[in-house]
Amino acid sequence: MSPIDPALDFSTVIASTVHDMKNSLAMLMQAHSQWLARLPKELRDGSEQGVIDFEFAHLNGMLVQLLGLYKLGVNQLPLQPAYHELDDFIEAQLAAHQEVFASRGIIATYEVDPLSPLGFFDRELIASVLGNCINNAIRYARESLLITVSDEAGQLVLSINDDGDGYPAQMLERQADYVQGINHSSGSTGLGLYFANRIAALHQRNGVEGRTEISNGGPLGGGVFSLYLP
Amino acid sequence: MSSYHQKSFLIVDDFSDFRSSVRSMLRELGVKDVDTADTGEQALKMCSQKSYDFILQDFHLGDGKKNGQQVLEDLMSEKLISHEAVFVMVTAETSQAMVLSALEHEPDAYLTKPFNRSGLAQRLERLEQRKTLLKPILQALDRGKPVEVLNACIALCKQDIRYSPLCLRYRADALRDMNQNEALERLYDGIIADRPLPWAFAGLGKLLFKRGQVTQAKEVYEKALKVFPMMPALYDGMADVLVAEGDSKGAQRVLEEAIRLSPLAVRRQALLGKLAMANEDFETASRAYRQAVSQGAQSRFKDPESNLGLAHALISKGSDRGLDTRTRLEINTTLSAVAKENPSDPGLQIRARLMKATSLLLNDAETADKLTEQALMRLDGMEQFMSPEAALLVAKQLQMLGQAEAGTSMLKSCAEIYGDDPAVMKDIAKLTDDPTILSSSNAAADLNRQGVRVYKTGNLVEAREVFRKALKLQPKNISIALNLAQSLLHGTDTSVPSAELEECRACLKLVGLMPDTDARFARYQKLKSKAFGE
Numbered sequence: 129m130s131p132i133d134p135a136l137d138f139s140t141v142i143a144s145t146v147h148d149m150k151n152s153l154a155m156l157m158q159a160h161s162q163w164l165a166r167l168p169k170e171l172r173d174g175s176e177q178g179v180i181d182f183e184f185a186h187l188n189g190m191l192v193q194l195l196g197l198y199k200l201g202v203n204q205l206p207l208q209p210a211y212h213e214l215d216d217f218i219e220a221q222l223a224a225h226q227e228v229f230a231s232r233g234i235i236a237t238y239e240v241d242p243l244s245p246l247g248f249f250d251r252e253l254i255a256s257v258l259g260n261c262i263n264n265a266i267r268y269a270r271e272s273l274l275i276t277v278s279d280e281a282g283q284l285v286l287s288i289n290d291d292g293d294g295y296p297a298q299m300l301e302r303q304a305d306y307v308q309g310i311n312h313s314s315g316s317t318g319l320g321l322y323f324a325n326r327i328a329a330l331h332q333r334n335g336v337e338g339r340t341e342i343s344n345g346g347p348l349g350g351g352v353f354s355l356y357l358p
Numbered sequence: 359m360s361s362y363h364q365k366s367f368l369i370v371d372d373f374s375d376f377r378s379s380v381r382s383m384l385r386e387l388g389v390k391d392v393d394t395a396d397t398g399e400q401a402l403k404m405c406s407q408k409s410y411d412f413i414l415q416d417f418h419l420g421d422g423k424k425n426g427q428q429v430l431e432d433l434m435s436e437k438l439i440s441h442e443a444v445f446v447m448v449t450a451e452t453s454q455a456m457v458l459s460a461l462e463h464e465p466d467a468y469l470t471k472p473f474n475r476s477g478l479a480q481r482l483e484r485l486e487q488r489k490t491l492l493k494p495i496l497q498a499l500d501r502g503k504p505v506e507v508l509n510a511c512i513a514l515c516k517q518d519i520r521y522s523p524l525c526l527r528y529r530a531d532a533l534r535d536m537n538q539n540e541a542l543e544r545l546y547d548g549i550i551a552d553r554p555l556p557w558a559f560a561g562l563g564k565l566l567f568k569r570g571q572v573t574q575a576k577e578v579y580e581k582a583l584k585v586f587p588m589m590p591a592l593y594d595g596m597a598d599v600l601v602a603e604g605d606s607k608g609a610q611r612v613l614e615e616a617i618r619l620s621p622l623a624v625r626r627q628a629l630l631g632k633l634a635m636a637n638e639d640f641e642t643a644s645r646a647y648r649q650a651v652s653q654g655a656q657s658r659f660k661d662p663e664s665n666l667g668l669a670h671a672l673i674s675k676g677s678d679r680g681l682d683t684r685t686r687l688e689i690n691t692t693l694s695a696v697a698k699e700n701p702s703d704p705g706l707q708i709r710a711r712l713m714k715a716t717s718l719l720l721n722d723a724e725t726a727d728k729l730t731e732q733a734l735m736r737l738d739g740m741e742q743f744m745s746p747e748a749a750l751l752v753a754k755q756l757q758m759l760g761q762a763e764a765g766t767s768m769l770k771s772c773a774e775i776y777g778d779d780p781a782v783m784k785d786i787a788k789l790t791d792d793p794t795i796l797s798s799s800n801a802a803a804d805l806n807r808q809g810v811r812v813y814k815t816g817n818l819v820e821a822r823e824v825f826r827k828a829l830k831l832q833p834k835n836i837s838i839a840l841n842l843a844q845s846l847l848h849g850t851d852t853s854v855p856s857a858e859l860e861e862c863r864a865c866l867k868l869v870g871l872m873p874d875t876d877a878r879f880a881r882y883q884k885l886k887s888k889a890f891g892e
Contacts, residue, residue, distance in 0.1 A: 154472040206588030226476035
């Protein structure tokens with residue numbers, strides 16, 4: 129598919145629509161936060177506010193993911209790897225969800241192995257994966273969420289832990305199917321896993337590809353999503 | 359402890375809602391000094407009047423307007439912001455802006471819309487911290503002292519080895535500026551062996567190409583494009599390699615690929631136009647030049663050569679029956695712009711008129727004659743040298759317009775100015791069989807080569823004599839005049855007046871007539887600043 133092709137195919141139409149939707153949503157979120165700032169405090173912290181913030185973030189995450197999937201499909205997802213300070217990177221992802229954490233009473237923390245303060249990856253792509261995961265974890269977490277960064281045999285491991293009920297057994301068993309895009313029956317989560325894994329796999333070093341893994345347990349006893357980057 | 363709250367901010371966005379929203383976020387964070395701009399032009403103006411610590415620049419400022427990347431490039435090249443300043447590119451979608459970004463000037467960070475106050479605060483806090491950490495390096499960059507940059511990198515890595523990856527780019531650029539080619543190659547090789555970074559590939563390719571190791575440069579670009587098929591700058595490097603190998607068709611294909619990825623690139627479009635012209639692919643040439651002209655309108659890379667190229671491509675595309683009305687209109691518009699915007703450049707005035715006359719040759723001979731007449735008059739009084747490409751096209755068009763004599767004299771002067779360059783002589787041979795022109799440069803070129811040999815032995819007196827003889831044969835030859843000037847300057851005290859200094863300055867005055875696009879222009883400037891003590 130080249131941009132000079134006059135006949136637009138359906139996925140391009142969808143992608144440009146999604147692009148517009150994303151811009152609209154950005155305007156909406158902005159207007160909303162400005163409006164909110166003018167409201168008296170008791171109205172500002174209503175329970176609806178938490179729903180609005182969460183769904184805003186959820187919508188935005190889905191749209192970003194859709195655009196990402198489109199670009200993967202037409203081979204237009206550029207990899208721009210660079211060194212990034214990990215505590216900065218994770219703080220930024222958590223800050224983006226600050227309002228939702230506050231309204232849901234979730235305490236979000238992170239731990240970075242002090243011996244490896246820098247990671248090598250595409251900041252935007254990995255941020256979109258992490259954003260979706262955090263959003264997903266918020267849905268199931270009871271009161272805490274923990275992001276850990278460690279080093280496993282030279283690979284960078286980013287794990288998002290929650291204290292919810294964990295992934296259903298059937299999903300854990302069949303995660304290979306989701307990752308390959310075979311089973312999308314569980315909707316956005318399945319698609320999210322597929323997307324995450326494709327992006328992880330774009331990160332390669334000496335023939336080793338990045339990958340994802342879901343499991344239950346971890347330090348918080350709930351679901352654990354792990355991203356391995358070589 | 360420094361903090362971003364006391365710093366000055368500039369928000370650049372075409373949406374007033376966005377400007378006021380970010381402004382109020384910053385206010386809530388305790389920032390007092392906040393200015394806004396709605397266009398890139400305004401931002402540049404404001405930055406020339408006040409030095410901002412933070413610039414939050416929207417990438418897309420509307421169609422036909424300077425985009426954020428262009429603003430950044432202008433700010434950097436005109437030194438309107440310090441390296442210590444934080445430049446954040448705000449985008450609706452980041453990957454797009456990244457593809458469009460040139461590898462030389464990357465923003466300090468990208469911030470994707472929408473973002474909230476905590477997100478903004480977190481980024482600003484961190485960017486401030488990073489700038490503080492790198493402060494000695496950035497200050498050395500502002501002073502333009504690569505040696506100090508290197509020392510500052512070493513000091514930082516000594517302080518904390520974990521930060522050494524952050525210094526890699528600064529180290530490489532400093533080594534490049536110091537012409538430390540071997541050390542630079544080792545550094546690039548080391549980086550690539552560990553982690554494939556796109557800028558390291560591009561830098562290594564460029565270095566090898568600069569040193570004439572074209573085959574090795576090609577291998578680097580081939581390898582890099584496998585890993586980063588989305589990086590336009592790598593295609594540019596590959597195209598340079600292919601041009602050097604004489605494969606202009608291959609170079610065109612590679613550039614077309616880069617343009618598919620990143621169509622907003624004035625220089626790339628202009629280069630594609632030029633290559634496509636050489637390949638006689640007039641359709642592609644006119645399309646590329648058209649893009650170069652329209653995008654160039656907002657850019658610092660605006661170049662009348664693209665207008666002339668567009669007109670030339672459109673004329674070449676035309677049939678035996680002449681050009682249709684629409685094409686003539688487009689040619690007229692694009693050439694009028696050249697004439698209007700460059701009133702004091704005789705070369706461009708002449709070329710625009712001859713180009714237009716050529717386009718009217720079949721449809722309006724009378725106007726064509728009138729324009730040719732005007733061009734000839736200006737040509738008569740013109741001192742400046744045209745580039746060989748421009749001069750040869752002028753000669754060809756003069757021939758086509760029935761001015762054989764003027765065409766021949768143009769070729770003669772071209773052979774005199776550039777006669778030592780075999781490629782130029784080859785192109786002249788395409789336009790004439792006249793042996794007096796074709797052999798006119800041989801004797802002078804021989805003497806010039808002989809002079810260089812003598813100069814290398816250190817015998818200045820004899821070298822000058824040989825160069826003088828050569829220059830007598832071809833008084834306007836750039837290479838010979840430069841060589842004579844250099845040999846005269848060698849061992850001459852420029853602080854006291856002398857015959858040598860006088861003669862040298864006369865040579866350089868002549869050479870100064872060459873176009874600044876010439877590869878020898880830098881050498882001329884160096885000699886000039888020595889000889890004139892500027």
